[in-house]
Amino acid sequence: MRPPPEKLLRALKVLVFLLCLGPAAVLTWKGFHDGLGANPIDVITRTTGRWTLTFLLITLGITPARKILHLPWLIRFRRMLGLFAFFYGSLHLTTYIWLDKFFDVHEMLHDILKRRFITAGITAWLLMLPLALTSTKAWIRRLGGKRWQRLHRLIYFSAAAGVIHFVWLVKADLKRPLTYGAILLALLAYRTFVWAVSRLQSAQSRRAPSPGLSG
Amino acid sequence: MLIKKPNDISSSEITPKSSFLGRRQFIAGVAATGAAVAGGLYLRRRGWHMEETVHAGAKLSGIVKSPLSTSEQPNSFKDITNYNNYYEFSTDKYEPNGLAANFRTRPWTVSIEGLVKKPKKLDIDTVLKLAPLEERIYRHRCVEGWSMVIPWVGFPLSALIKQAEPLGNAKFVAFETVYAPDQMPNQKRSVLEWPYVEGLRIDEAMHPLAIMAVGLYDEVLPNVDGAPLRLVVPWKYGFKGIKAIVKIKFVENMPPTTWNIMAANEYGFYSNVNPQVDHPRWSQATERRIGEFRKRPTLMFNGYADQVASLYSGMDLRKNY
Numbered sequence: 313m314r315p316p317p318e319k320l321l322r323a324l325k326v327l328v329f330l331l332c333l334g335p336a337a338v339l340t341w342k343g344f345h346d347g348l349g350a351n352p353i354d355v356i357t358r359t360t361g362r363w364t365l366t367f368l369l370i371t372l373g374i375t376p377a378r379k380i381l382h383l384p385w386l387i388r389f390r391r392m393l394g395l396f397a398f399f400y401g402s403l404h405l406t407t408y409i410w411l412d413k414f415f416d417v418h419e420m421l422h423d424i425l426k427r428r429f430i431t432a433g434i435t436a437w438l439l440m441l442p443l444a445l446t447s448t449k450a451w452i453r454r455l456g457g458k459r460w461q462r463l464h465r466l467i468y469f470s471a472a473a474g475v476i477h478f479v480w481l482v483k484a485d486l487k488r489p490l491t492y493g494a495i496l497l498a499l500l501a502y503r504t505f506v507w508a509v510s511r512l513q514s515a516q517s518r519r520a521p522s523p524g525l526s527g
Numbered sequence: 528m529l530i531k532k533p534n535d536i537s538s539s540e541i542t543p544k545s546s547f548l549g550r551r552q553f554i555a556g557v558a559a560t561g562a563a564v565a566g567g568l569y570l571r572r573r574g575w576h577m578e579e580t581v582h583a584g585a586k587l588s589g590i591v592k593s594p595l596s597t598s599e600q601p602n603s604f605k606d607i608t609n610y611n612n613y614y615e616f617s618t619d620k621y622e623p624n625g626l627a628a629n630f631r632t633r634p635w636t637v638s639i640e641g642l643v644k645k646p647k648k649l650d651i652d653t654v655l656k657l658a659p660l661e662e663r664i665y666r667h668r669c670v671e672g673w674s675m676v677i678p679w680v681g682f683p684l685s686a687l688i689k690q691a692e693p694l695g696n697a698k699f700v701a702f703e704t705v706y707a708p709d710q711m712p713n714q715k716r717s718v719l720e721w722p723y724v725e726g727l728r729i730d731e732a733m734h735p736l737a738i739m740a741v742g743l744y745d746e747v748l749p750n751v752d753g754a755p756l757r758l759v760v761p762w763k764y765g766f767k768g769i770k771a772i773v774k775i776k777f778v779e780n781m782p783p784t785t786w787n788i789m790a791a792n793e794y795g796f797y798s799n800v801n802p803q804v805d806h807p808r809w810s811q812a813t814e815r816r817i818g819e820f821r822k823r824p825t826l827m828f829n830g831y832a833d834q835v836a837s838l839y840s841g842m843d844l845r846k847n848y
Binding site: 349350351353354414419422423426427428429480481483484485 | 602605606609610614618620621671673718719789805807808809810815817818821822
């Protein structure tokens with residue numbers, strides 16, 4: 313399939329950017345219109361948390377979608393989606409630091425050390441941080457494609473930590489966190505499958521260097 | 528039964544209900560109030576209670592103020608009914624109000640059983656007349672770290688217990704919520720073990736602060752808050768306040784409680800509000816009062832230490848959390 317023309321891609325990028333801002337915009341609007349219910353800070357925390365995980369999974373879905381749907385140009389959206397995951401994750405963390413703990417460093421350190429769901433959440437954000445910082449073209453050049461790619465595999469661990477954070481914080485109903493977990497597993501299973509197939513193929517090609525002759 | 532003169536200003540008039548009720552509902556409410564007042568005057572002359580009208584939103588009358596109420600500003604009717612854990616309907620705090628709207632609270636029978644002299648099945652309308660209704664404005668502290676001030680209407684649990692005449696070996700009271708999966712959607716899922724069960728030690732249950740709530744503000748208890756009959760134990764975390772009660776059983780041994788079955792290391796049988804004993808996953812030292820921005824310190828026994836601490840003298844509250 314031919315990639316869409318550059319102009320259309322650029323327009324699409326603007327559209328996707330605006331869509332990604334949607335959740336934050338809705339939250340802000342509701343915040344100013346008494347729309348966040350009895351416990352607004354709770355709603356802000358949960359909404360930003362859910363969107364962080366959602367964007368992480370969408371970002372991880374780009375590669376399978378490119379391959380399976382034969383839409384290689386989707387790669388053009390991946391960095392932006394990943395940065396939005398970081399954006400919502402940072403809002404989520406800010407909500408915790410500011411509106412939940414009111415910058416009480418002692419209290420937060422205590423929390424991080426003692427409460428495993430906080431530990432997992434902070435870990436997920438910290439793992440995203442180097443990815444956000446090295447998301448520019450200049451950093452890809454500086455690190456070299458291979459090393460950059462290896463570094464950016466941290467996203468798998470970040471997403472896993474995020475799901476664990478969600479699983480550990482709910483009181484009883486695991487439906488939502490396990491839904492995220494199942495999608496993450498499927499996305500990782502796809503990669504494992506692709507990796508296994510390529511290993512197998514390269515092993516075979518080593519054994520039979522010139523398949524043309526044997527077949 | 529003694530019926531006091533109504534107070535000049537009822538709490539619901541202080542809270543501007545018109546600001547949150549839609550205009551149509553407001554007009555309907557005014558009409559219903561008018562009808563209720565007219566009916567009430569008639570019934571009062573006949574020496575009757577108003578609980579004959581049972582549907583949610585119906586006014587209760589003859590409510591006596593209680594010296595056990597806090598003077599803190601109650602949360603609005605809207606916040607109390609729209610931010611609430613009721614896992615039988617939903618694990619989301621915003622959803623139960625809508626989902627419980629058509630919950631049927633009549634006919635309703637409460638079974639009093641176990642180690643009592645007089646086991647019986649009471650019709651809910653009989654239960655409502657066991658004792659004069661009192662307004663009890665209590666602090667409510669959820670184990671999740673938020674709190675409210677709620678103007679319950681109810682009567683002391685001790686009144687019900689005295690009626691049942693428990694035997695000497697009855698050491699605990701076990702409560703059970705209705706099992707009605709056709710009406711309570713989450714009872715079809717295994718979120719918790721259903722039906723919800725709770726319990727109190729008998730001296731806790733006899734404490735004057737422990738009440739059976741049947742109303743909120745001056746209205747019949749809304750379905751979302753556990754109509755027609757729920758337990759309120761203000762010095763304990765909110766989940767001890769079991770809703771939609773159908774069974775009260777007197778037993779010798781500590782009865783199982785739902786959240787304790789779910790996670791024994793997180794929720795003990797006593798579950799007294801205690802800022803010094805953290806929930807394993809979060810601190811209980813502070814709380815967010817709904818409607819406030821900053822958190823406030825959580826008080827021992829939710830601020831009822833003077834009245835209830837003696838119930839637990841000599842007990843290690845870290846072990847008996």
